[in-house]
Every structure is written in structure tokens, then in C-alpha cells.
Amino acid sequence: AEPGHKKVIKIGVTQSVDSMNPFLAVRLVTGSIQRLIYGFLTVPDSKTLQPSPDLAESWTTSPDGLTWTFKIRQAKWSDGQPITADDAAWTFNKMMTDDGAKTGNGPAVENFRSVSANGQELTIKLKTPQASMLDNPVPIMPKHVWEKVKDISKYDAEVYPTVGSGPYVAVEHKKDQFVRLEANPAYWRGRPKIDELQVIFYDNPAASIVGLKKGDIDLIGRLNPPDFESLKGDDNIVQWNTQGRRAAYLQINHGATTSDNKPIGDGHPALKDPRVRTALHYAIDKQKLVDEVQGGLAKPADGSIIPPLYKDFFWEASGAEKVTFDLAKANKILDDAGYKRGPDGVRTMPDGSRKLQFRFSIHTDTPIEDKLAEYLTGWFKEIGVTLTTKRLDSSKFTEETGTTALFDIAISGWSVNPDPEEVLATHLCSRRPTATGEGGGTESFYCDPTYESLYLQQQKELDRTKRADVIKKMEERLYVDAPVIALYYPNDLEGYRKDRIASITPIPEDKGLLYGGSGYWPFYTLEAVSTDTKTDGGSNAGLIAGIAAGVVVLAAAGFFLTRRRRGAADERE
Amino acid sequence: MLEATDLQVEFPGRGGRRARAVDGVNLSVGAGEIVALVGESGCGKTTLARTLLGLERPSAGRIAYDGTPLNYSTRSLRAFRRQVQLVLQDPMGSLNPRHTVYDAVAEGPRIHGLPDEESVVAGALARAGLRPPERFFQRYPHELSGGQRQRVVIAGALALEPKVLIADEPVASLDASVRGEILALLLKLRDELGLSALVVTHDLGLAWNIADRVAVMYLGRIVESGRTEDVLTNPQHPYTKALLSVLPESPARIVLTGEPPDPTRIPTGCRFHPRCQLVAAGTGADACTTIPLPILPATTDTQVACHLVPAVDNS
Amino acid sequence: MSSTVEELEQAPARHGLLRYAATKAGGALLSIAMVIVATFFLFRLLPGDPVRALAQGRNMTPEQLDLERARLGLDKPVPEQFLHFIGQTLRLDLGVSYEYKRPVLDLIGERIGSTLLLTGTALVIAVSLGLWQGARAGWKPGSRFDKISTAISLVLWSVPTFWLGLLLLMVFAAGIGPIPGIFPTRGSSSVDKPDGFAGVLDVGQHMVLPCLTLVAVVYAQYLLVMRSSVIDEVGQDYITTARAKGLRDDDVRRRHAVPNALLPTVTLVFMRIGFVVGGAVTVEAIFSWPGLGQLFYEAIRVPDFTLMQGTFLLITVSVIVMNTLADVVYHVLDPRVRSA
Amino acid sequence: MLTLDELSVTYRLGAAEVPAVRGVSLELASGEALGLAGESGSGKSSVALALLRLLPRSAVVGGRVLLDGEDVLTMKWGRLRAVRWSSASIVFQGAQHGLNPVRRIGDQIAEPLQVHKLASGAAADRRVRELLEQVGLPAWRARSYPHELSGGQRQRVMIAMALACAPQLIIADEPTTALDLMVQAQVLTLIRQLIAEHGISLLMISHDLSVLADVCDRLAVMYAGRLVEIGPSSGEFKHPYSQALAAAFPTVGDPASRLAPRGLAGDPPDPQRLPGGCAFRPRCPVALEECASTDVQLLVSGDRAAACVLVGE
């Protein structure tokens, strides 16, 4: 492209980049940028979200599912060096051997026994079968560049242009301000259609909306409902509202235990009773929550922890199993189970020992959760259950709801990847904290034999359809047993300027996501409106106007003051 | 009554040097006697007065009241302060602007837990010439004239029925036309109650007005003392002579040059010699610059600390 | 008197300044030591397990957590951690950020420039404008100029910084009605910042709104302080003397009242630097200004233990240092205390 | 040279008015030294400040102040600035406050020279040195700051400053109050010597009659904003207030005052609440009935004039 007529697209984000070193970075925004810079073994298909070839052209699995062989594509790094299986092997081996390199994606190689390379052939040996092998989140790094790094854990990777194998190359990063990416001409799928992609950081979400409306940025993802609403009515802006990757649910302390099955925490005993959990489930008007809390920009959850975006894996309740808002039914369940109402209308345990008074743990500083809490409190009151809200800052929240189990009901949620294994695993027995109260990563303290066996089954099942069936059974189990109660699936809300972005392909192509999606498709296919010039003219005009105004004001003030002074000089002291 | 012996008071001065504000003073105030302490600014008059009240600890020497040495424990200090009271220069400042006259006068009785507070206060006010006392009870200092304020301060002291009054420049900030009244009050109290008083002043006219005895202080020492008539009409010490000579009426002025001396650097020999008109005129003796003078004893007779004045016959 | 006497008299004075500066520096060091110790214990009070907080919901095995804990030195007993912390801090090592995995000092180093630029400019403007206006207002209390200035500053003084910033952003960056949004919505420079003078202009344009916000709130305080300081001087006899000498009113103010009134303000000006720093946290958050305040705010939100500790330490220590400097500067400026 | 004609000064305090000076008329001949006495609050300083229009804005000035025939009160500001200090200068009461604490005294002495364009640069320096020597201070003191000087030295600096523009008139407002006895004597000697040498007119204000009598040719006594007596400094006072004031400072050695302090009964008047008739009547030892109604003006008797009905007799 001619200089000065570069096609530039600017994306606004409300999180700054934590580290340009993929071995260390954990933030979502950084992950999105890595997707654009580096190749992965596979990439979700733009239509079906099934794993499809990326750097790995093809792959095979041994019958026992323990050995995977990937054929690495004949392509070049952005600096012209060929990409080989050795690069991938080096990347994985580095993570397996260097603790410092585990920070970013450590768990992804946890199950690896060994990784070896032979020309373009990469062989990974696993400890146990793993169906999610094809959703490996590790970017493949150029060995010839990175092997020179002495201590990965201290390396900030601020070297530009970066050497990568994705559609873009990072050429500049200003901390807390922006990352500038240029099209990678050597990209194996072909050069992207625009010349430059800028990822611009806003600390203040309101300012980013202003920026989009003004044209300071061209696209912004991960909007919250009110900001999304405020884009309405702007002719230049497309409001992008689709199914999201996330499920929001309640986590219920149904008798938390440690990994050696010792009780932990101070959960309310009534919640151990599945009937109470079901009754609570009946007392939640999910549609109302969607309307009031999410401004209608979500889908009520008639399923479990996997959102309908992932058609293959989504399970929806039906028939008798299906729980719909019904306070009478909820009351009846509780009455039948022997939780009698006291004189104050609050139910007590059947033995009369405790009132059904639950705490609801939410985060500080999250109005959505506040609001949710108020609605739940209202409905639960109708069924004789008192709910008190307990606001916790995020570290305390994580500790109380994830390790020490000092909660009754807590807000929870998970953004699901194209392969749902990660979220399924958060409800495994092994994820409960150890006897010493450490570690874990459970989202529910759940430990259910049925669920466990189903999990093992889907892990080994390499046939996608069969595996999906097993996974749906797991979701059903969660739905019925209710250690977690799914509330709704928030929509993915984005906005972009159509006077700047000529076309952009979501992922999946049918009603998919833009910024928030998996893979690089939207930003690879992005096309800019061609009349593009640098926007400097405009901003300079503003500047000049501003300076001129300032000068006028100063001159006027100066004139006024000197006049006053001259006047005063001979008047009075 | 009140007697100071070889009193010395030091202050930490600049640069680690110590300022000897009072440098060896013997002074006594007899019963029913008014003693004036005169001297120029910074010579240590106020420090001496404060030390006599126990507000400042002497670094050497001692103070005795009625023969018993002053003890600095809280209790005995308090007891001592019922006997010896203070009147300060600035009556406005000596009264808390937020306390009424009654509160101000009753403060002493309250601290000492005297019974029948109100009659004590009324009595003290009446004695200080504020009659009828009730009319003044609820007034605030700013509603009084300067002279009335000073009377209130005196009444506050009288409320404790002290034996000795120490007055530091009691009329210096009062209007000329009012000062006579206050001085007359002091004289009257002496006559009626037998109160002793130490009046600190730089005004020789004042001393002449009311004092029985005068002590002239220079740089932390008393350089001449004796009966008022003797000292003021027939001064012996060159310093006293100079002080008297600069009074407007006096015929021949001896204006001393230089600044009031610095208590952190006391000259050797006679401490007055750098400014002494006799030394300047060359009539001084060698001793003036080299031999320190002895401290004058606390007698009531006229005495002078000067190498050039032949010792007065003390017999 | 001869000049040797003069030298004799001046020597201890100069000596006095040195000693004064040394005392002040000693005091500052003591304060810094207190800050360091306090910081350590303050941050140990933080609820929750920092390592878990770091995991941010990512699933980590107990072994990984242990590893992380060991890496951060959190597995050792508190006294040992304390000694380690002290030693580290004394070596000017503020530890490694949990979140960014990089030395806190590096992170600070990357952002301190923009903060200095913003707060420095704001401070210079606020001080000069505030002092100038305060001096004029205080010179004729009750005049129209005084009334207007005082009113403005009282309003500004009452306005929460962040709110003002938001309003300015909405009005002058977004544009409302006839007012065009001529100022950028974020950051300290454009992505395509041109070189040379145009680049300076670019940064200048970005700085207008955040700077205005900071100035507005801070300058009011300087104005009020200077005003009352000048009012204190106006009644002084030396002012009457100066007028009696036949000086013009303005000259009396400029040559006599203001220099004297400035002296007590010096300390206050510096004392308020802490306020500017505090204001910078909100302003940087609103205008996405990539500075220390933003880093600190981010550290609190994560929460990033070491980063929070490091930035807090740095901010506090620099304020202490500034204040100490102010004391010494005051000492040099005021001839009365200089040789006292 | 200086004529005050019915000068009045009234301070406005919110709604209240404080008549500080109520019709003062006097004349000061060239080369003459006039003393103005009176106790605190009688309006002495107000008179002094009114002479050069230095009063605060809350003061309303009436009457005329003729300086060499020109009315100071109606002068243009430019002219007034020119007159200030070059025709008449002031030595203030509190020398510690009359000097700017943060400027070197040399600069402060030179300032009027520069303002009135009489000298600048090296010439001004020379003049400053000269002036300092005139008041008996070493020239190097020009580089000192006020706080490095003692009270007496500062008062000398004030005097040097007053002399800077060689004015015909010096107004000295309590130049020795708050100074020590000996220092006071030094300063008075200096003033006496300077007016004798330069032929300057002097208006000296003090509350101490004896000090004034010592320096001045004529004495004026103020009470409650009025002149109550004016006459040569030698000789007996006629007004009972002046007499009482004189008696308040006893002569050492005078047996009459030994152990007999004398003063006036009653309190000084509050300018906001002056009694009708003669303002001094409530305290007057010899008050007559008519004093309650007649507001006595200055009555001339021989070489002095006094505002007392007894004087006319």
C-alpha cells in the first residue's frame, strides 16, 4: 500500500496487555493478540468451530489415544525462516521443563509425557487419553529466536517486529496504550486485507464508547449491556449482538469437602438436600433476570454450563426435567421435604435447628451481581428463604468460594472454549482442595461418581458426536443435581463502525462473535473501507482550533487585566 | 520571706552554647517589703522572677521561702504557690479571653480546692478595687479597660491570700494615666495586708514611686542594691549612673554605646567593662577586665559590685 | 565592626543550614524507614491468598501453586520474609509484579515519565496560576476579582476530581451540542504519533483535558492558601512603609507582599503534592493516561501484591522527599530561619 | 510647612463608626520639632498616617492637610506618590515590623531612591552607605537582613531610610517605644542630632511626655481624637489631662512622688462611646457642671492653647 493510504483498523479494548511474552501472559486481551501473531497447532473452524488445521496440516492418533502425530505445514516465519516441527517441540518442551514458562498455559502440557520432532513431524506422547488435544491453546514459538532467551520468566519480549507465523506481526507496543500490528506478508494463508491493526487500550469504558462514536476506534468488543445500548441510533455504527461464550450460574455449597472427602467450610446444611436446591431453582425467574439484569441481552439458561453457541455440545432441558419459574412448586417441594415456615415466614430445617438463611457471595463493585442478588432475595423470600448478600473483593471471593468454602450460594460463571473440557473439569472430585486446604480449581466442590465416570468416558472418546453425547449427559447431571444452577447465557455484545469496516466475518460465520471469538478469522478477513487516510488532519484541526481558542482567551484576559491595571494605577491603592 | 541564694539559670542557646540568663543572684524580699528589680532588656529580670516562683528550675543555687528551701515536687510546688503569686506585664494576655472575670479569679481557689469559692472571689475583687465585685463577675476581659484587667489579675493572685507578690512589669503595657492607680493599689495592699512584693521593671520612675529597696541587674547579676533613695539619688555603680543619666530630666547624659550584652558570652572580669563609661574614658583599672567580681550578698544594705567603687562600709 | 566579625557571625549560619539539611534528611530517612516497615505489614493484612488471586480462576494444581508461592517467597515465615523484603527494598529491588511478571521497578520506570509529564505540567500551571490569582485576590480582599476568584476556587475545591474529569471528557472529548469533541478520548499520544514538533503538539493535545482536571482541583487550594497568606501580609507595617515610600500599589504587592507571602506557601505547595499524586490516580484512570496512578489502580484491582506495595512505596517516598526538599528550600529562602 | 486644618479620621467598622480623630488643627513651621502626645487610642497614629494618606480603606478622612501649601488629601495619586517620602517620610513605631523581613536592609534603604529616581546602581549604593554611617551603623550592614539587627539598630535603619530622599519633614511615630532605656537614649540622641544638622521638621509622636519634652520645641496633647493642649515644651501644662499625664512619669529624686504614685481615676474613653460635652469630663478631677454640655475648643492663653474651660479664666 502507498504510504499515507494505509488501511488501518483500530480496535478498542478495556484491558491492557500484561506481557508480550506468550509464556507469561494470562490476560484475555493478550491471548487475543497472540492469536493474531502466532500460529497454533489447530484453529477452530470458522463455520463449525471444530478443530481445523492451522500450523498442523494434519494429524493422527494411535489407537490407545496416547500418541498424537502432527504434520507441520511447510511455511515460513515472518522473518523468512522455515517453520518446522522442531519449533513446536521446542515450545512444548520448554513449557514442560521450565517452570517459568508454565505461567501462561502450563496446564495445557500437564498431560504430556514427551514431545519430539522429526522434520515436519511432531509427536506428542500423553499420559492419559485426551480428547481435547486438538484445542491446544499454546502458540508455537520460533525456536531460533526464543532459544536465545536465558530466563523465560524474566523476559518481556519487547522486540519488534515480532517473529511469528500468524496473519499479523506486532511492530510496536506502548505500555498501557496500544499495540500496533502490521499485516504479515509471509502469512501462509496469504496477506490480510488491511495493512495495520491497532489494539488501543482504554482504562475508562465510557471513554471507549465515546471513542467509537467519534471514530477514534473502529471496533470494540466485550461491551456491557448499557454501553451497547448507548450505541443505538448511531448510523455509522453496527451493533453486534450474538450468542456469547459465557454461562452465568450460581454455585451452591452443597456440602463442600476436600479431596480426601473431609467436610470443609461452613455451608448451610439445608443446601445438602437436592430438593432444596431444586426448589431454589424453581424460584428463579430466569427470563426476568435476563430482562432486568442483562437488559434483555442474554438468553435464559434452560441448560447447564455450556452455552448454546457451541451447538455440538449444548444440552437443553426438556420435559419433566425442565425447571421453569414456579414459586408455588418451589414452596410445595420445600413443604413436602419438611422445611416448615416459622412465624416470621422463614422456613427452618426439618429438625427445627436452623432457619433457611443463606448468604449470597458476590463480588464488590459489580452492579450486575448486586442487582441479581436483589432479585434472588426477593424471590427466595417468597419461598421462605432469607438471602443476605455478602460482597467480597475478588481475592477473598476466590478464596472463600474456591478453597475454604465459607459460603452458601455464590455467583459464578465461565467463558467456554470451543472444546469444553476445561469447564467440565472444574466440577471434578480431584479439583477440590487438598486436605491442607490448598490448590484445586473447583467451581462447585462437586464430587459425583456418575459425573466422574462420564468425564473419563468423554476424555477418551475421539469421535466428536459420541463425545458430545457424553458431555450432554454430564450437563444433564449438573442440571438435575444442581450443584450449580445456570441462570443465563450473556450475549456477546460488540460494536463497529461501518464507515470504516467494510466487512468482517464472525466466528462461527453464522451469528458468531467478532472480537470475543476464538481464532483469528474475524481479523484476518477484516476489510477496511477503502477511502482510508490517516485521521491526523481531523485531530490537528481540532488541536489548532483548541490552541486558537486558548490564545484568544489568554489575549482577552491579558487585555482585560492590563486595562484594569492601568485603570487602577491612578485610582486607588 | 522569699530568698534566693547564688541562683543560676541556664538556657540552651544557639549552637550549643548555653545562655546564663541568671548568673549568681542573691536576693531577698522581706515581709511587707517592696523590692524593685531594675535593669535593661534581656538582663534576666523575668527569668529571675520566674525562677523565684518555681516556674523555671535553677541550674544552681536555691530558693527558700520562710527559711524552707523550695522543693520541686508537684505537691510542695502547689503549696508554695499559695504563698507566692505572680502578676504579669500584659493583663490582656494574662486573662484567658474565654473565661469570665469570675472564672479567672476563681481559678486559683479551684485548683487549690478552697471552700466557699464565691465569697473568696468577691473578697479578692473588692480588695483589688473592683467594687461591687458582683458587677464584674460575668464580664469577659475584652469588656474591661486595661486598668480593670490588671486589677482582675491582681485579684486572681489575691484570692489565694499569698504572702508575696511577684509582679513582672505590672504597668508597662498600661496607659500612662492608669499606671498610677495600679501602683497605688500595690502600695495599699502592702499597707493593708502586709504583702511583700518583688516588682520587676525597667522603669526607674516606677521604682522611685513604690519600692523600698532597689536591685539593679546587669547581665544576670545584681550590680547594685540598697534603699531606693540611696540607689536612685546617689548611684555608685557606673551602670546605675548611666541608667539614671538618660532619664529625660537629668542634666548630663551618659549614653552607653553598644548593644545589650549577650548572656551566652559573658565578658571576663567585670561583666560591665566592655560598655563601662569609666573604662572607656580610661579611668578603669586592670582588674575591671580580668578579675571577676564576687556575688553580692542578700543584705538589705546598699552594696555595689564594682572594682572602682570603694567598698561601702557595711557596719 | 570589621568584616572579620561579620565572617565570624556568618560562619555558624552556613554551618546551620548544613546541619538543618542533615537533620531534615535524617528525619526523611526515618520517615522512609517507617513507610517501608509499615508497607510490609500493611500488605500482609491483605485478605486472601495472593497466589490464588493471581491464578484468577485459571485452574492450577496445588504443586503449581506451591511453586508460585515459593517463587514469590511467600512460603517462608513472616520474619524471614520481612528481612528479605527489607534487604530487597534497600537494594532498590521492589520485587516482581505478580500480574506482569516483571520487576516492579521496570514497570514503574516505564510509566513514571508520563506521570511526571502530566503531574509536573499540572503542578506548574496550578502553582503559577493559583499563586498569581491568590496574590491578587488577597491583595484586595472583597474586591470583585477576589470574590470571583474565591467563588471559582471554592466550587472547584468542592468538585470530586473524577467527576470533573468525566464531565470534561463527555463535553470536550465526546462533544455536546455545538461543542465539538476536539480532544482525544484516551492516552498520552496518538498511535500514529508524528515525529518532531507535530508529535509534541500531539502529546499536548492529549494532555489538555487530564491536565485541566488536575489543575482545576489543585489550583483552587493554592489560590486559597496564597490568598490568606497575602491577606496576612497586607496589614503588616512594612507594607505601609513601602506605600509611604511612594511605591505604586502593584510594586508594593510584587516586591513586598508577594515574596513574603510566598514563603509560608512553599511548604504548603509541596505538602499538596501528595494531593496531586492522589488526583493523578483518578485522572489517569479516566483519561487512560499510561502513568503510575493507573498502574497503582490496576494493582489494587487485581490485586497485585508486589506492584501495589512498590508503587505505594514509591509514591510515598517521593512525596516525603519532596517535602523534605521543601523544608530545606524554605530554609534557604527565608533569611529569618536561614541563620537562626 | 505643614498645616492640619480640622483633620478628622473616622474608621468604619461594618455599621459602626469609630471617630479616631475629631478635628485636629495645627501648624508645623519649617525646621520645627513638634511633639504629639496622648495615651493609647487617642488618635496619634491616625493623624500620622493621614498625613500621607496611608490609612486603610475603611478610614474616611476629612479636613485638609497642607504640605507646603498643597492639599495632600486631594492630590492626584501620581503626585501623591511623588510627595511621599521625598517631601515627608515616616519612622514607624515597631521597627521590627516596619522593615520587610526578607529583603536586605540596603535594598530597602535604596528603594525610595530608585522609586523617586534620585539615584540608582552604584550611586544608590554609595548613598546607602552614607546614610548608614550617618545613623552610626557600619556600611556592611547594608547586606544584612532585618532580623540580624537588634531593635535599636533596626530603628536606626528606619531613620536612615527616612532620610534617604532628604525630606523636609519626618514623622516619627513612637520611634522609641518598645526600645530599651539605653537604646532609647541612643536613638533620641541620634534624632536630635539629625534634625539639628539637616534642618528637618519633625513631628514626633509618643505617649511619654518626658521623651517629647526632651526633643521637641512644642508639644501637643491629644485626648479622644482631639487636641486638648498645644504649647512650648517648657512650662506648665494647663489642661488637667496634660497635667495628669505629666505626673504619671515621676521625676526620680522628687520627694513629692516618692511612694506616692499618681494617676487618673477612670478609664480611657472608648471612641465609639464618647460622652457629650468635654470628653475628659468623666475623669477630670476639676470638672465643672458646664463641662457636661460645652464641647470646649482650644482656648489660647499666652503661648499655649488648651481645650478647657478653666483656661479661659
Place this chain on the structure above:
Amino acid sequence: MSSVVWVRRKRAFGKFWNDFRKHRAGVSGLVILGVAVVLALIAPLFIDAGVTNVVSGTGAKLAPPSLDHPLGTDESGRSVLLMIWWGSRTSLLIGFLAALLSMVIGTVLGIAAGHFRGWTGAVILRVTDWFLVLPSLVTALVLAAILGGSTATIIVAIGVTSWPSTARLIRAQTLAVEARPYIERSLALGAGHWHIATRHVLPNVAPLLLASTTLEVASAIVTESTLAFLGVSANKTSWGTMLRGSYDWGAATAGAWWYILVPGLCIVAVVMAFTLCGRALETVLNPRLRTREA
């Protein structure tokens, strides 16, 4: 005699009121303040915490001012007017209590630092100076983050970081008062530490303390709103949390100016009222300023 005292007090107050009345700004501040405080106090007679409950919002979301909702509604359809009214209770409570806390600490330490000359005073002064230079907002932010942002901790965080200036002021006043001759006189009468501190120093610093507390309340309210805005306050509805809400819910971009302006203007108005009052009190009660004005 006590009736005489009472009459005296009344007259003293009358004089004070006369002086105060002359400060028009101060009086208007006092009026605003009075209205705000009275409204906050009587709020429970008319409304309850229910108005801040999201579920009970009756209006449309972010509806502009109308007859039903004179100041519009927020993101949940709650009346901004009612929330402002109810929220004033939290804002004022935090303002007053934080100021009170800071005043108590400041007074005790200030008097102690001024009264005890030896090392006690020196140590207190050192500590005060140390706290004084700590950037108070930053410190409060850290404290609130560490202690969790309940109303009580916010009060503590603000109180603990704002006392040093009070202590400084009180110390300076104490020194000034103790330099007065009446302290010397009192000592000569036999007074002890306690007597001096309570009978002389405290009554003399009390008026200034009142003025400075008034100013302190103002800054506490601003600090609370800033802390709320920065998200460390898990408070009940206050003006600060409302502003935070307006920010979180995109009121600015949605053009819901009432939701941003009203709480902000309330803060400005009340803070300004406190400031005006405080300044007027200062001029009326501070003898130094008073003589200047005279």
C-alpha cells in the same frame, strides 16, 4: 447565678451569630447544610432503604426527568431523587463520622504534641509529620482495599488518613495558647497538665476545631465519593456509589445526564456548603483573622 451564666451564654451566642450572619456565603452554606441534614434525618419518615432496591424500581430504565420521577431514573428504573435522598444519609454519615474520628485523633495528638515539650511531643510530631506527607487518598485507597470497603472501614480509612492536618493545626494553636501569659499565670496558680489542657487549651482551640471539622467533613465526603468511584467501597447507596453506578451503567454515553449530574451536583453543593460554613466559622472564630478584618 446559673441563670446569669445562661444569659451570658445566650448573649455570647447572639454575638457569634451576629458576626456569622455577616458572612452571606457562610449563611447560605449553613442553610444548604441545614436542609441537607434535616432531609437526611427525616428521610425514614417517608422512604426506606427499599428505594435503593433494584427490584423495586418503578420507572423505565434511565428515563429522563418526569413528573413521576422528577430527577429521572437509574439503570434499574429506580428514582434518582429518592436514591439521592436516601443516599445522603450514607454520604453525610461517612462525612461526619470520618471527620469526627479524624478530629478526635487530631485533637488528642495535637494537644499532646503541643503541650508536652520533651521527647513525647517530638515523637508525636514526627508521627504526625509522617502521616501528613503520606498521600492521603492513595493511603485511604490502600487501606480500604485491604480492610474491605464496608461503611465502617471507609470511615476508618478516611479518618486515619486525614487527622494529621488537624493535629498540626491543633498543635500550632496549642503552642500559641501555651505561649500566652495566662498559661503562665495558671501555672503560677498551681495548675497541672490536665487543668491547662482542659481549661485553657481545649476551650481555646475548640472554635477552630469546629471550623476545621466542618472543612474536614467536606473533604471526607469528596474522598468517600472518590473511593466509591475507584471501586473500593462496597457501600450502601451513597452519592459516591451512585456516581460509580452511573459510570458503570454507561449513563454518560447513554445521555442520561441526570444520573451523572444530580449526584455530582449534590456532592458539590453539600461539600461547598460545608466549606463555606467552615470558612465563615474560621473568620468569625479565629481571633487572628478577626483582628485582621477589624
